[in-house]
Amino acid sequence: RKEVEQDPGPFNVPEGATVAFNCTYSNSASQSFFWYRQDCRKEPKLLMSVYSSGNEDGRFTAQLNRASQYISLLIRDSKLSDSATYLCVVNKPDDYKLSFGAGTTVTVRA
Amino acid sequence: ETGVTQTPRHLVMGMTNKKSLKCEQHLGHNAMYWYKQSAKKPLELMFVYNFKEQTENNSVPSRFSPECPNSSHLFLHLHTLQPEDSALYLCASSQDGAGGLGEQYFGPGTRLTVT
Numbered sequence: 001r002k003e004v005e006q007d008p009g010p011f012n013v014p015e016g017a018t019v020a021f022n023c024t025y026s027n028s029a030s031q032s033f034f035w036y037r038q039d040c041r042k043e044p045k046l047l048m049s050v051y052s053s054g055n056e057d058g059r060f061t062a063q064l065n066r067a068s069q070y071i072s073l074l075i076r077d078s079k080l081s082d083s084a085t086y087l088c089v090v091n092k093p094d095d096y097k098l099s100f101g102a103g104t105t106v107t108v109r110a
Numbered sequence: 111e112t113g114v115t116q117t118p119r120h121l122v123m124g125m126t127n128k129k130s131l132k133c134e135q136h137l138g139h140n141a142m143y144w145y146k147q148s149a150k151k152p153l154e155l156m157f158v159y160n161f162k163e164q165t166e167n168n169s170v171p172s173r174f175s176p177e178c179p180n181s182s183h184l185f186l187h188l189h190t191l192q193p194e195d196s197a198l199y200l201c202a203s204s205q206d207g208a209g210g211l212g213e214q215y216f217g218p219g220t221r222l223t224v225t
């Protein structure tokens with residue numbers, strides 16, 4: 001089983017729509033969770049960390065479900081500039097290595 | 111813009127060539143990483159240096175040779191590569207304490223094509 005699994009998409013949504021997608025992870029001991037964003041032919045950049053209680057950053061909301069071992073990302077009021085690949089990332093306790101998912105591609109159309 | 115730079119940004123090399131990729135981080139971090147990213151695949155961790163000591167080598171072929179002369183610089187020396195080594199090579203850095211933070215900052219990458 002892969003350490004981190006994501007639906008590759010693509011999720012094609014109109015501007016203003018809400019889009020949400022999940023990521024599952026295999027290691028129940030994982031402690032840190034992140035969403036990274038990668039634009040086409042660019043490097044990944046940290047979008048947001050995911051906290052146990054869930055967290056929001058503007059139009060982006062991240063949730064963690066430890067029992068089912070998944071994290072989610074919800075984007076409200078989608079903008080054209082939200083078009084990117086979203087990478088789910090986890091690491092383990094006392095471990096500075098990250099496990100990356102292959103990414104979920106979101107395309108927002110006008 | 112990130113505080114991690116990589117050169118060159120693009121590289122085309124033959125299978126018999128020797129080249130080096132360079133990475134420099136200006137963030138004062140103590141850990142640096144090399145990743146390989148192939149199309150439609152997750153990032154693959156190649157090497158990790160923590161406090162200049164190599165702490166990870168994920169069964170990477172010996173045709174890839176890392177070097178970390180100090181905490182700000184990281185090199186990846188390449189020789190006798192294969193066409194399947196063509197990919198985007200990303201350098202990253204992080205500030206790691208006990209337990210690790212996990213937030214890594216990436217350079218723009220070197221797009222490598224092996225002919």
